[in-house]
Amino acid sequence: MQTDLINADENESGMTQEFEYIVVGAGSSGAVIAARLSEDPAVRVLLLEAGGRDRHPLMAMPLAFFQLLRRPEVNWGYTTEPEVHADNRRLPVFRGKALGGSSSINGMMFTRGDPRDYDQWAQLGATGWSFEDVLPYFRKMEKSWRGASARHGGDGPISTQRHPMDNRLCTALLETARQKGHALTDDFEQDYEGFGAPDFSIHRGRRASTSKRYLEPATSRENLTIAIKAQATQVLFEGNRAVGVKYLQNGAICEARAGCEIILSGGAYNSPQLLMLSGIGPAEHLREMGIEVKVDLPGVGQNLQEHPGVQSSFQPHGAMDFENAIRFDRIARSVLWWRLTGKGLPATLPLTAMAFYKSRPDLERPDLEAMFLPTAMDAKVWFPGIIKGRGSVFSTSTIILRPDSRGWVKLRSANPLDKPRIFWNLLGTESDRALMRHGLRWMRELLAGDPLNQMIGEELRPGPAARSDADLDAYIRQTIATAHHPTSTCTMGVGREAVVDPQLRVYGVERLRVADASIMPIIVGGHTNAPSIMIGEKAAAMLKAGPSDERPEEESRLSRLRDEVV
Incomplete structure (x- = not known):
């Protein structure tokens, strides 16, 4: 049976489906995770994507990048709050809304940043994320035009092209x-x-998105279900354990259950948004929105970084x-x-x-x-x-490359269809x-x-x-504008502002991880698509290795914070 590309008329309101894993967001990281997890035929995987198929006629052509970027049918259509140091302008925020996410509309520049960027992550508490730790995953994902070497992969899904x-x-x-x-x-x-x-993520003259290079080869797998036009609205819990996701698909409210784990890969705007809609985030802000606080995590939505x-x-x-x-x-x-x-x-x-x-x-x-x-x-x-x-x-x-300024992402309301508030705080x-x-x-x-x-x-x-x-x-x-490289709103680490641990597990709850550019402690000094794919590869490897009950000492602090929540 072919993988289901579920539309609303193929699913019924109130129908609950059972999977081992649910991945929210089919972008640069999420598509990778879903494709890799579904390599095991015994594992059922649901991939939720709020956008549609990646079939826009301009997507395949690299030269059409500038025209594609502003197409509303493949873009979330976000804008910033008035940028105080940019004459109070509200600036457009380009994020892909289709299979492949922003890898389906970006400029395809395929750089990793300085190796010392990742060493800095490890120094900040992201154990296991030094450059030597992440290099195997960069190599695993890449099919370099140069061939395989100590720094490049030769047979990975993402082809690169020489400029x-x-x-x-x-x-x-x-x-x-x-x-x-x-x-x-x-x-x-x-x-x-x-x-x-730079190298470009182009395969035989056409865009090499994660949808084309990871998901399409996986569509014959019976254990992978891809639900398009399916916007996640809430992570469901039993106690502190994440057990499912509620999502909206063409007006129908649907639920899916996960027997193992749920992975949020919505990117630096949508992952913190979904966490906050689910009661995980800064307690005061959640209460202002009328959302019951499940875990007071002050770092959710904070530490937003961009390349001005x-x-x-x-x-x-x-x-x-x-x-x-x-x-x-x-x-x-x-x-x-x-x-x-x-x-x-x-x-x-x-x-x-x-x-x-x-x-x-x-x-x-x-x-x-x-x-x-x-x-x-x-x-x-x-x-x-x-x-x-x-x-x-x-x-x-x-x-x-590494601005000192920090912005934030906040909810506009408790309505999951309302666009999040975004403040880059440029300059x-x-x-x-x-x-x-x-x-x-x-x-x-x-x-x-x-x-x-x-x-x-x-x-x-x-x-x-x-x-x-x-x-x-x-x-x-x-x-002033940006390179549209948002990161760090679900920061990985061990400090008070950290949202996930080095295993990408959300503090204060079980069976919930975040895996996308939002987990970067510090933005990389390069383009963020290749690092986001790397994060997807490393996250999939962690998940395949099985659950770990070990938590860093920081978990005890967050347990106390959780106990204090009214």
Whole structure:
């Protein structure tokens, strides 16, 4: 029997189903966990996904990333609270709502961050999560274009593709960086600092999401049930033991029971939201929402971290190759060729190169990222005399890798269909504001260097007149956004703000774990998709190893807190 892709008309209200495991969220981590657990035919697994199938026509094409990102039919449609240090703007929050989650709509950049990021996790109490501990799971998930090595996997589900860099603009950029004393790298997983290009999670010219690469191969398994358009609304308990999940599917209220464990993989917004809806979180906030407190865990929804980014743009000398390539007749031929072969411009992303670099030479690891694009962010297909294009622009992004600012996620109400409140608190510290100013000035200096200055000319934004700290701060407030890498709202560790232990078990209850980017103690200094998949792989291995009754000493503290809850 084929795996059920359950729609509301295939399930009846009030019907209770029995499984060993229930995984909530079919995104970058959850899809991995469900696929791995269901490898054992004796284990029944239910995977709940609030979105639908990953069949949007733009999903497969890497080049369509910018257009896909804002499509409401595959996005949760969240916005932030007014960002105090960003002129009180409410900023869009892009999160995938489909099988594969954000891996089905993201930019496919496949980096892990600095190895010392994971060593820092272990130092903060996440025992078993040092780089040497997690490296086997990075290798297990990867099918590198380089082949297998000590740092790369050769036969994992997620294929990676090399980014083409054989163009005059990239050559000029790398030579300018070299002359300014920056290292060049062919592999950010081997040499983290320097200029180069990331690997991309692309398989034969098409997006390699966790849905395509993990779930689709598992669809013939009778023991894996995937329920789409099924939004979890509450974790069900008997005493302190998680026993099931209530979910809404096309207006019908359904329940499913788990004989072993429940795993929340909704990401940095939806996992804390579901915990709080289930009575696990900051007691005062839950009471304000009219929710009975089951466990007072003050860290749920706190410690939200993001990668803040600011764009600059420059006027090139002459037309850019990318602008010429997206003329209507040319891009139409390219798309046809791509559909037939998986090759050509649509199989890539408009990236010239990127860099991880230090704001000060005495730092242990890079604290800034730079991205260089041969186009404007709002570039569009054009044709002479009929459709006006955006014009040739060279764009850059300056991204803070480990911001000091912390935000939060809170409930809007006790209604599970209400969107959560999200506050990034971008630039909430003077250290972050100073670092962003440094990055913009660094970018100007780099692009003024030879030979790149022969191809790139006047600065368009923020513009040559923006020189003082006040001028740059004003521009930053007006334009700052993020890389859409939210983490850390269900922090793993042993401190008072920790939500899960190093086995990913939620403190204060049994048989409930969280496994997604929300468990990161500190955001990684890279892109978060590959680390999220790694978390899924490691979580699945933990679950397969069987339940553990051992708890760190911190559990005794949380037991006391639980006893104090009225």
